[in-house]
Amino acid sequence: MNNRQILFIDSGMGGIPYCTAFLKENQKEAVCYLADNKNFPYGPREKEELISILNTLVEKAAKKIEPKIIVLACNTATIAALFSLRRNFPQIPFVGTVPAVKPAAKASKNGKVGVLGTQRTIEEISRLNLANEACEIFGIAAPDLAEFVELRLDDADEKEKIKIIRKYIDLFREANVDTLVLGCTHFLFLLEEFQREAKPFFKIFDSVAGIVKRIEYLLNEKNAALRAEREDRPVHRLLLTGEETSGSLWEKRAKNLSFDFSMLDEL
Numbered sequence: 001m002n003n004r005q006i007l008f009i010d011s012g013m014g015g016i017p018y019c020t021a022f023l024k025e026n027q028k029e030a031v032c033y034l035a036d037n038k039n040f041p042y043g044p045r046e047k048e049e050l051i052s053i054l055n056t057l058v059e060k061a062a063k064k065i066e067p068k069i070i071v072l073a074c075n076t077a078t079i080a081a082l083f084s085l086r087r088n089f090p091q092i093p094f095v096g097t098v099p100a101v102k103p104a105a106k107a108s109k110n111g112k113v114g115v116l117g118t119q120r121t122i123e124e125i126s127r128l129n130l131a132n133e134a135c136e137i138f139g140i141a142a143p144d145l146a147e148f149v150e151l152r153l154d155d156a157d158e159k160e161k162i163k164i165i166r167k168y169i170d171l172f173r174e175a176n177v178d179t180l181v182l183g184c185t186h187f188l189f190l191l192e193e194f195q196r197e198a199k200p201f202f203k204i205f206d207s208v209a210g211i212v213k214r215i216e217y218l219l220n221e222k223n224a225a226l227r228a229e230r231e232d233r234p235v236h237r238l239l240l241t242g243e244e245t246s247g248s249l250w251e252k253r254a255k256n257l258s259f260d261f262s263m264l265d266e267l
């Protein structure tokens with residue numbers, strides 16, 4: 001039995017759908033969600049810079065929270081820094097998020113799989129064999145989409161959401177893909193819009209269910225040694241890096257989630 005928190009990390013809001021999907025199925029577990037607002041966006045940054053940012057962040061957060069598992073709920077962070085983090089923090093089990101290319105490739109009939117991600121993710125995935133089978137991958141970077149979700153989504157109407165995703169739908173239609181992977185966790189906030197707009201042309205894949213399953217696998221290992229056991233409701237926390245000025249927006253987000261809110265430095 002282990003009642004310590006599971007730490008989810010993203011540059012901003014992207015990991016929240018992963019966190020809530022996990023909690024829905026695992027109600028005794030407590031989570032801490034860390035939004036690295038100070039370094040948002042991760043997407044345009046070089047790999048070496050992301051390795052340094054994430055090692056510093058994990059060192060600081062791990063000291064304060066002592067998480068039993070860390071989930072990198074961010075494709076960009078995973079692709080750039082997961083190997084380095086596993087090497088530098090061997091005592092912590094990490095779960096990484098990579099674009100769900102494997103199931104998409106399996107489901108594809110014409111072997112053409114689209115991946116939409118950040119600049120760093122799209123540059124790096126060409127070097128990784130994520131599909132494990134023969135398929136052609138069409139990667140497109142959407143630098144404006146993560147920023148839209150992070151900074152505009154709270155006030156955006158449906159028309160705006162459709163407008164921003166339609167140009168990407170058109171590009172993947174031109175490439176004739178029959179499956180599209182959402183390879184940035186932020187894009188999950190536009191999942192319904194993607195599904196609706198893509199419906200006649202291609203199927204959308206994401207990694208939420210896969211990540212939840214992987215966390216549960218770690219919790220259940222060794223006679224469920226990492227599983228929590230408690231009678232009372234668990235307390236969840238939302239932590240933020242950066243300036244206090246963005247605090248009020250995040251405080252509101254924490255309230256909507258019923259999470260306690262604090263700045264990482266003040267913890």
Ligand code: DGL
Nearest residue numbers: 011014042043075076185
């Ligand atoms: N949520 C992150 C991902 O999954 C990236 C967003 C950012 O550029 O910071 O890749």
